[in-house]
Amino acid sequence: MVKRTAPTEFIVERDEDKCIQCQVCCRMCSNDAHVFEEDLNEVITEHKKCVGCHFCETLCPTGALEVKRSTSETRANANWTKKALTDITKQAETGGILLTGMGCDRPYPIYWDHMLINASQVTNPSIDPLREPMELKTYIGKKPDRIEIVTHLENGKIDPSKVELKTKLSTMLKIETPIMFSAMSYGSISYNACTSLARAAQQSGTLYNTGEGGLHKDLYKYAGNTIVQVASGRFGVHKQYLEAGVAIEIKIGQGAKPGIGGHLPGEKVSEDVSQTRMIPVGSDAISPAPHHDIYSIEDLRQLIYALKEATRYKKPIGVKISAVHNVAPIASGVVRAGADYVVIDGLRGGTGAAPTVIRDNVGIPIELALAVVDARLREEGVRNHASIIAAGGFRNSGDVLKAIALGADAVYIGTSALIAMGCHVCQKCYTGKCNWGIATQDPYLTKRLNPEIGAQRLSNLIRAWSREIKEMLGGMGINSIDSLRGNREQLRAIGLSDTDMKLLGLKPAGEAW
Amino acid sequence: MKKIVIREEYCIGCRLCEIHCLVQHSKSKEIIKAYKGEYPKPMSRVRVEQLHHLSFAMQCRHCEDAPCLEACLSGAMHRDKKTGAVLCDEDKCVGCWMCIMVCPFGVIERNTEGKKIASKCDLCTGQEKPVCVKNCPNEAIVYEE
Numbered sequence: 001m002v003k004r005t006a007p008t009e010f011i012v013e014r015d016e017d018k019c020i021q022c023q024v025c026c027r028m029c030s031n032d033a034h035v036f037e038e039d040l041n042e043v044i045t046e047h048k049k050c051v052g053c054h055f056c057e058t059l060c061p062t063g064a065l066e067v068k069r070s071t072s073e074t075r076a077n078a079n080w081t082k083k084a085l086t087d088i089t090k091q092a093e094t095g096g097i098l099l100t101g102m103g104c105d106r107p108y109p110i111y112w113d114h115m116l117i118n119a120s121q122v123t124n125p126s127i128d129p130l131r132e133p134m135e136l137k138t139y140i141g142k143k144p145d146r147i148e149i150v151t152h153l154e155n156g157k158i159d160p161s162k163v164e165l166k167t168k169l170s171t172m173l174k175i176e177t178p179i180m181f182s183a184m185s186y187g188s189i190s191y192n193a194c195t196s197l198a199r200a201a202q203q204s205g206t207l208y209n210t211g212e213g214g215l216h217k218d219l220y221k222y223a224g225n226t227i228v229q230v231a232s233g234r235f236g237v238h239k240q241y242l243e244a245g246v247a248i249e250i251k252i253g254q255g256a257k258p259g260i261g262g263h264l265p266g267e268k269v270s271e272d273v274s275q276t277r278m279i280p281v282g283s284d285a286i287s288p289a290p291h292h293d294i295y296s297i298e299d300l301r302q303l304i305y306a307l308k309e310a311t312r313y314k315k316p317i318g319v320k321i322s323a324v325h326n327v328a329p330i331a332s333g334v335v336r337a338g339a340d341y342v343v344i345d346g347l348r349g350g351t352g353a354a355p356t357v358i359r360d361n362v363g364i365p366i367e368l369a370l371a372v373v374d375a376r377l378r379e380e381g382v383r384n385h386a387s388i389i390a391a392g393g394f395r396n397s398g399d400v401l402k403a404i405a406l407g408a409d410a411v412y413i414g415t416s417a418l419i420a421m422g423c424h425v426c427q428k429c430y431t432g433k434c435n436w437g438i439a440t441q442d443p444y445l446t447k448r449l450n451p452e453i454g455a456q457r458l459s460n461l462i463r464a465w466s467r468e469i470k471e472m473l474g475g476m477g478i479n480s481i482d483s484l485r486g487n488r489e490q491l492r493a494i495g496l497s498d499t500d501m502k503l504l505g506l507k508p509a510g511e512a513w
Numbered sequence: 514m515k516k517i518v519i520r521e522e523y524c525i526g527c528r529l530c531e532i533h534c535l536v537q538h539s540k541s542k543e544i545i546k547a548y549k550g551e552y553p554k555p556m557s558r559v560r561v562e563q564l565h566h567l568s569f570a571m572q573c574r575h576c577e578d579a580p581c582l583e584a585c586l587s588g589a590m591h592r593d594k595k596t597g598a599v600l601c602d603e604d605k606c607v608g609c610w611m612c613i614m615v616c617p618f619g620v621i622e623r624n625t626e627g628k629k630i631a632s633k634c635d636l637c638t639g640q641e642k643p644v645c646v647k648n649c650p651n652e653a654i655v656y657e658e
Contacts, residue, residue, distance in 0.1 A: 020548035022532050028525070059650060061532050062544055437525075443566040450523040450651045 255349025
């Protein structure tokens with residue numbers, strides 16, 4: 001037979017009238033899609049190699065390039081789509097598991113787009129956040145069941161200057177806005193990308209997360225804005241590391257690939273990555289699927305308390321789980337195991353590399369997971385024992401606001417942060433050839449991300465979203481994000497089934513209080 | 514004086530600086546015309562030096578003790594009193610290329626397309642900042658005091 005190869009995905013259209021043969025595209029494409037042919041004295045594009053990252057299009061000084069999806073079609077077939085055929089062809093060629101990057105791209109319902117936010121009219125005044133105070137400050141961690149205060153009487157009256165808090169509060173994380181940068185390890189992303197995140201977190205008064213790649217020695221100066229992660233591979237975990245961050249996060253699962261571990265290929269383990277991860281240069285960094293010392297909630301409790309002991313109970317310990325079918329009872333167990341915060345990572349959460357079939361088929365959307373976890377913890381009276389951080393596909397401030405109204409204390413953004421740094425979601429992170437200098441360790445590519453620009457763009461994004469959240473809160477007549485948290489009355493569902501609405505705890509649009 | 518500072522750690526080797534420099538020093542100052550319809554062919558006064566992944570954009574450093582000023586026979590090479598930039602008066606230049614011989618950075622180029630002259634960075638006279646700096650996509654060259 002004639003061997004079939006996977007079809008071309010993108011066509012780079014070159015406007016020959018505009019092209020000046022400057023060869024910027026040739027110099028910049030890490031996939032060698034553009035090549036200057038000396039004999040012909042012109043640039044030739046090999047469309048098959050294009051991954052659709054739009055780097056050449058962005059840099060082309062005359063705007064001569066346009067990256068388009070290939071329109072080559074097989075016969076229309078609802079079952080045997082072009083993607084299905086392509087995937088089978090690739091596997092017939094290689095016999096391997098198909099890999100991909102970023103979050104699930106299948107058209108599952110996006111529940112955020114079926115929720116509408118409330119606003120004040122006549123009976124309650126809205127607030128102008130530009131003229132009146134508006135609080136987004138958020139505290140992550142265990143909140144007390146009740147607060148006791150000690151008062152001192154003076155002439156039979158309480159002296160207001162001498163009121164003291166008797167209840168001992170546990171350590172909480174204070175962030176200026178309920179948006180944090182989610183775990184992305186050094187190794188999966190470049191040093192410059194990590195630096196951008198760290199600097200932006202510091203500039204915006206929020207936190208970033210090391211992922212399981214350890215903390216590069218240069219980044220210890222951002223410790224006050226760092227959450228350090230302890231995952232199943234335990235890469236880069238040592239005493240100084242645990243003490244460096246403001247909190248420690250135990251990673252059990254990741255939304256993009258629930259139930260499976262991670263694999264950083266040896267090619268990405270450079271000298272610096274090796275030092276940070278504490279593994280030999282060029283060796284594969286394999287994170288096992290489970291933590292081999294955690295097979296139950298009781299085991300998890302042991303690790304939580306081991307970490308608390310190790311850091312003398314000064315740091316909140318969080319646990320990150322992916323949103324799976326049984327997420328509510330699991331989260332309840334995690335909270336009872338002593339976690340100070342629980343991260344729920346939904347179906348659309350991103351990754352640097354995952355088997356496509358897992359990314360696209362395993363897990364449940366964050367909207368449902370978040371709603372059921374919040375409801376379950378409330379029912380059981382343990383909601384205040386831990387904060388909930390939602391993650392997985394937050395695209396804008398509207399999504400963030402809706403998540404908070406559904407019960408999240410804060411959200412983690414990963415993909416949005418990468419997009420702010422230039423990412424075009426081409427899903428080729430696993431190849432290590434990221435043209436934008438983000439998901440790569442290639443010295444030719446990593447310097448394409450200037451951390452000064454990266455940090456500025458990330459800070460801008462946080463600032464923009466925070467301002468929008470303030471505007472929406474003001475519209476609802478609420479002057480503090482705390483008053484919105486878990487306030488599902490501020491949301492209404494549109495176009496959802498009764499079951500969906502029951503799970504989300506929402507009334508349909510049109511129904512009054 | 515304000516100078517172009519190189520930050521080689523961020524130079525991605527795209528050479529957009531060269532392209533925009535060429536356009537700035539063309540007659541039309543329009544990119545497509547400059548490349549496709551001008552003779553003599555305009556020249557870029559900045560050049561990206563590259564060895565493996567190390568690259569940087571190099572243009573005249575406008576030295577305080579510029580040897581080209583002393584080497585110039587015709588008096589074409591001069592220092593602008595206002596800005597302190599070292600400029601070449603192309604009308605006076607006779608193309609002897611002594612400046613090229615003495616330049617410690619090798620940033621003066623021979624322009625033989627029209628009248629034989631020395632071609633070098635003029636910090637984009639009249640512009641707020643040089644076009645190479647303005648168009649560097651990664652801020653690998655900055656214009657500062």
